[in-house]
Amino acid sequence: xxxxxxxxxxxxxxxxxxxxxxxxQTELSLAKNPEAFCKDDPHPEARAYCKSLAALLTAVTxxxxxxxxxxxxxxxxxxxxxxxxxxxxxxxxxxxxTATSGTLALKTAIADALRSADQARPDQQLGTDSxxxxxxxxxxxxxxxxxxxxxxxxxxxxxxVNGTTTTLSSNADQIFRLITGSDPDCIINCNRxxxxxxxxxxxxNFLASFDLAQQSSKTxxxxxxxxxxxxxxxGSAAIPTGAGRLSSFTTRYQLMNKFDPRSDKFKAxxxxxxxxxxxxxxxxxxxxxxxxxxxAAHKPxxxxxxxxxxxxxxxxxxxxxxxDPGGKKLIGSFEEFWSEVTSEALQDPKLASAVxxxxxxxxxxxxxxxxxxxxxxxxxxxxxxxxxxxxNQPETDDVKFIYAYNFGASGMLTFNGMVSIYGGTLPAGxxxxxxxxxxxxxxxxxxxxxxxxxxxxxxxxxxxWQYQPNPSVLNIPAGTVxxxxxxxxxxxxxxxxxxxxxxxxxxxxITIKGSGGINIPISVSWSNKKxxxxxxxxxxxxxxxxxxxxxxxxxxxxx
Amino acid sequence: MSEVTADIVGxxxxxxxxxxxxxxxxxxxxxxxxxxxxxxxxxxxxREITVPNLPAxxxxxxxDIVWAPGDTDAVIDVGSVTSGTVTAADPKGTLDAGKTPGxxxxxxx
Numbered sequence: 001x002x003x004x005x006x007x008x009x010x011x012x013x014x015x016x017x018x019x020x021x022x023x024x025q026t027e028l029s030l031a032k033n034p035e036a037f038c039k040d041d042p043h044p045e046a047r048a049y050c051k052s053l054a055a056l057l058t059a060v061t062x063x064x065x066x067x068x069x070x071x072x073x074x075x076x077x078x079x080x081x082x083x084x085x086x087x088x089x090x091x092x093x094x095x096x097x098t099a100t101s102g103t104l105a106l107k108t109a110i111a112d113a114l115r116s117a118d119q120a121r122p123d124q125q126l127g128t129d130s131x132x133x134x135x136x137x138x139x140x141x142x143x144x145x146x147x148x149x150x151x152x153x154x155x156x157x158x159x160x161v162n163g164t165t166t167t168l169s170s171n172a173d174q175i176f177r178l179i180t181g182s183d184p185d186c187i188i189n190c191n192r193x194x195x196x197x198x199x200x201x202x203x204x205n206f207l208a209s210f211d212l213a214q215q216s217s218k219t220x221x222x223x224x225x226x227x228x229x230x231x232x233x234x235g236s237a238a239i240p241t242g243a244g245r246l247s248s249f250t251t252r253y254q255l256m257n258k259f260d261p262r263s264d265k266f267k268a269x270x271x272x273x274x275x276x277x278x279x280x281x282x283x284x285x286x287x288x289x290x291x292x293x294x295x296a297a298h299k300p301x302x303x304x305x306x307x308x309x310x311x312x313x314x315x316x317x318x319x320x321x322x323x324d325p326g327g328k329k330l331i332g333s334f335e336e337f338w339s340e341v342t343s344e345a346l347q348d349p350k351l352a353s354a355v356x357x358x359x360x361x362x363x364x365x366x367x368x369x370x371x372x373x374x375x376x377x378x379x380x381x382x383x384x385x386x387x388x389x390x391x392n393q394p395e396t397d398d399v400k401f402i403y404a405y406n407f408g409a410s411g412m413l414t415f416n417g418m419v420s421i422y423g424g425t426l427p428a429g430x431x432x433x434x435x436x437x438x439x440x441x442x443x444x445x446x447x448x449x450x451x452x453x454x455x456x457x458x459x460x461x462x463x464x465w466q467y468q469p470n471p472s473v474l475n476i477p478a479g480t481v482x483x484x485x486x487x488x489x490x491x492x493x494x495x496x497x498x499x500x501x502x503x504x505x506x507x508x509x510i511t512i513k514g515s516g517g518i519n520i521p522i523s524v525s526w527s528n529k530k531x532x533x534x535x536x537x538x539x540x541x542x543x544x545x546x547x548x549x550x551x552x553x554x555x556x557x558x559x
Numbered sequence: 560m561s562e563v564t565a566d567i568v569g570x571x572x573x574x575x576x577x578x579x580x581x582x583x584x585x586x587x588x589x590x591x592x593x594x595x596x597x598x599x600x601x602x603x604x605x606r607e608i609t610v611p612n613l614p615a616x617x618x619x620x621x622x623d624i625v626w627a628p629g630d631t632d633a634v635i636d637v638g639s640v641t642s643g644t645v646t647a648a649d650p651k652g653t654l655d656a657g658k659t660p661g662x663x664x665x666x667x668x
Contacts, residue, residue, distance in 0.1 A: 051655060079564055080652055083664065090590075090619060091662040267627075271583070274605065274625045278585035281623040285586070285660035289621070373628055 034058050037327030045338050046331050048099035049085060049092075056081035057330055060321035071322050073314040082314050085334065087341040088301045093292040100346070101359045123380065123404055123412060123445075125252075126169060126519060126545040127151035128209040130441070130464060130505070131388055131398065131420075132247060133163035136521040136543040138462040138507040139416050139443035142380040142404035144205035144252060147174040148548040155541030157505055157525055158466065160498075160532035161391050162539075163213035165247060173201035203254040211247040211391065245389070252384040252402075266376060273372035280365040287358045294354055298345040313337040380404040387423070392475045394494075395423040396436050411446030422473075427494065432470040437503075439466040456513040460523075464505040471496040472531045498532045509541075517547040561617070565666035566635045566652030573613040573643025577663060579606050579654060581633035582624040589665075590619040607638050613645070613667040620663040622654070630656045635663055 034057065038050035046053065059077045063069045073082060086092055123143035130138050134153045147170065154164040176197065221236050300306045317337070320329035345351060382402040389395050400418040407413070420436040443462035449455070476493040509523035523541045530537060562568055567577065583605030588596040591614050599620065600609040608620065624633075635652040637645050654661035 074563060076649060079648065080650075083564060083652075084655075090621075091664075094658050094660065270627050271604065274583045274585065277625045278623070281625055281659045282586045285588075285621055285623040288660055369625075 038331060041331060043331070043335060044102050045096075045099040046334065048095045049334065052081045052084035052095070053327065053330055053334060056085065056317065057321045057325070057327050060318060061325055064322060071318055073311060073318055075318075078318060082317070085317065085337075086310055086314070087337060088306050088310055090289075090292045093288055093295065096295070096342075097288065097291055097355050097358045100342075100351075100355055123406070123414075124149075124547070125207075126167070126547060127153045127521075127543055128165050128167045128207065128248060129250070129386070129400075130157045130439075131159070131386070131390070131396075132156075132165045132209055133159045133161040133211055133213070133391060134165035134541075134543075136509065136523050136541040138464050138505055138525065139414055139441045140382075140384065140400060140402050141414055141443075142254065142382040142402045144169060144171055144207075144254075147171060147178070149545055150548070151519075151543060151545035153521075153541065153543035155523075155539055155543075156530070157507065157539070157541065158464070158503060158527065158531055159390065160530040161213075163211050163391075165209050165211055166244075167207055167209045167545075169205060169207040171202070172204040172206065173197050176201050205252045205254075207248075207250040207252070208246065209248045209250075210244045212244045247390070248386050248388045250384060250386040252382050255381045255383055269376040270372075273376050277365070277368055277372055280361070280368050284358060284361045284365060287354070287361055291351070291354045291358060294348055294351050295342075295345045298348065300341060301345075309340065313340070375406065380406075388420075392477060394473055394475065396420045397423045411444055414443045414445070416441045430494075431496070432473060435469055437466050437468040439464065441465065458511040458513060460507070460509040460511065462505075462507045462509070464503075464507075466503040466505075468500050468503070470500050472498045474532065499529065499534055502528070503531070504528045507541075519543075519545045519547065521545075562666045562668060565617075565664040566648050567637060567645060567663060568648070568666045568668065569613045569640075569645030570643040571613060571615045571667040573645050573667070574609075574611050574641040575613070575643070575645045576603075576638035576640075577608045577610060577620065578603070578636045578638040579608075579622070579624075579633040579661075580636070581630045581656065582606075582626045582654065582661075584608060584622045584624050586623040588621045589614070590621055592617070596621075603638075610665070613643065613665060615667045618665045618667070620665060622659075622661040622663065624654070624659045624661050626657050626659070632656050633661070 034054040035050045037057070038046050038053050041047055041050070056078060059075075059081060060071065063071060063075060063077060083089065083091055084095070087096065123141050125137065125141040125144055126149040127137050128135050128151070129140045132153070133156050135157055136153045136155065138157050149167075149169050151167045151169070152164065153167070154162075156162045219236050220239055222234050225231060225234070295301055300309050303309075313333070313336070317330055317333045320333040321327070323329055380403070382404075384398075384400040384402060386398040386400070387395070388398060398418055398420045400416055403415045405413045416439065418439040420439070421434050422432075422436055426432075426434065441462065441464040443460055445458055445460045448457045448459050474495050474497045476495060480493075505525055505527040507523050507525040509521055511519055511521040513519050521541070521543045525539050525541065526536065527539070528536050569575065584601050585605060587599040587601055587608045589599055589610065590596050594614075599611075601607070602609065605625075608622070610620070633654040633656070635647065635654065637647045652663065654663075
């Protein structure tokens with residue numbers, strides 16, 4: 001039994017996506033993973049302060065094996081974790097904001113802020129590519145949707161069939177974090193990021209395109225002629241099974257240039273980016289101060305005798321850690337301290353908006369940080385595989401490389417190189433080979449309105465060259481009769497249509513980007529021919545897409 | 560907060576630099592309860608912060624930090640001491656990689 005290329009690909013992905021514990025990996029012990037006891041705790045504050053709780057538990061456990069253990073708050077080895085667990089101290093505010101953001105922060109405001117930042121990116125591919133019957137993209141971009149996007153495109157670029165295509169695209173890691181309850185919007189050193197997430201899921205994106213103008217159909221045997229005086233032997237017929245059909249499925253993997261964060265080259269490039277991030281971290285700091293200012297106005301932080309409360313709570317946490325190496329007692333003691341310190345402050349209506357502001361700051365910083373990493377690393381290289389089902393044409397497997405060079409304010413250049421081969425088994429007596437075509441294309445994108453505007457416009461100019469060694473192959477649908485006759489053509493008949501050789505397309509496009517995640521691309525194109533038709537053609541394409549980036553918090557993801 | 564819990568302990572009025580072993584500090588502020596924040600000078604490629612005059616008792620330094628990929632937790636230490644006596648806690652304080660702002664506890668005596 002043979003497998004098609006896309007089936008092999010999905011099998012590999014499926015195996016790679018299986019959780020590692022399925023293969024018999026046992027639960028990590030606390031010694032190997034000190035945060036195991038708190039990282040999945042149902043209390044958000046226990047998760048937010050998990051690193052400090054784990055540090056305290058580890059230090060206390062180590063102290064117990066000392067010849068003369070000192071299990072008091074004055075032990076200098078407990079100093080740093082206890083400081084971070086002192087909820088009355090400003091140092092604990094960073095984790096306090098993380099802990100309470102799930103209940104206090106205005107999640108829609110955070111999502112809006114993130115989406116606005118995401119809209120400034122010129123490198124995202126949200127719709128389908130040039131091979132679809134409804135598309136606005138002559139050249140595929142290297143980047144993808146952060147979480148999820150839905151695009152609707154109409155107008156054709158290289159195909160003769162003019163249709164409407166809807167495309168759903170998503171990032172594998174964002175979906176994984178959403179499903180597993182991790183926060184898709186966490187910043188920088190997210191908890192629980194693994195090699196598998198960093199190297200497999202995060203760079204992997206999926207796009208599924210559906211041709212809305214085409215019915216999906218199924219060939220079924222007929223049971224006899226229903227009318228007519230002349231017998232017509234029709235053995236089978238195509239029946240509609242649904243409106244809209246899957247026209248292509250694409251998987252892309254971002255191959256960022258390999259880099260070593262310790263290398264002098266990366267350090268020098270990173271230092272250039274740090275300046276641009278300075279304003280972001282200062283805003284986070286100022287707004288974190290504002291949150292502490294609100295907390296400090298409430299008891300017990302405002303109480304002059306708070307030190308006694310803190311010392312008592314710290315002693316209890318040390319004692320709990322000593323009594324229970326599993327950490328559950330420690331979490332219990334911390335929860336008591338949390339209730340004592342935060343119960344009054346959490347009733348303050350000003351606190352919610354202050355926490356929301358910091359979370360917005362963090363979200364914007366996160367986007368800026370990743371952009372800075374991209375800029376410091378250099379150029380993007382993306383590998384893309386597509387399984388295409390064009391209307392009345394043989395299936396193809398397409399392999400594409402996408403290279404992007406970002407000039408920053410001066411725009412971005414993107415190049416594509418692609419080979420398309422016929423999938424499955426070639427019919428007996430086929431007059432064509434496995435190769436369908438090869439393509440090279442390039443595009444220049446530049447923001448016209450400036451990235452600070454709430455509504456942005458982006459200009460794109462693109463050129464495309466495709467070479468076919470043979471004319472296009474057209475599948476003759478079952479039940480088609482020979483022209484001028486009532487003689488049905490045998491099922492599986494194929495005909496060459498159009499011409500071999502070069503197909504040229506140029507395109508000019510304006511994309512209007514709203515701050516809410518809406519993108520409206522409008523373009524005009526010229527081509528010297530289409531895949532099935534000869535003669536030059538001027539066409540127009542229009543689309544609309546919605547980028548759901550960073551809406552993960554709306555699904556209740558953990559911080 | 561006290562001398563026992565402080566990351567850095569020194570004589571009142573001491574002038575010195577604080578160092579962090581990781582991350583890049585872009586802005587830093589000296590915070591004393593009841594007094595306006597004082598912006599501190601950052602040098603040494605974002606790893607050295609100058610404290611011109613150590614206040615008496617408890618004070619804090621807020622560090623706005625940009626963390627690079629691969630950065631580890633930063634160790635807090637004392638750099639050069641221009642005047643007075645200043646020592647770092649034992650074991651030295653740390654800042655969690657990825658978190659901003661970070662805080663240092665100071666104590667002047």
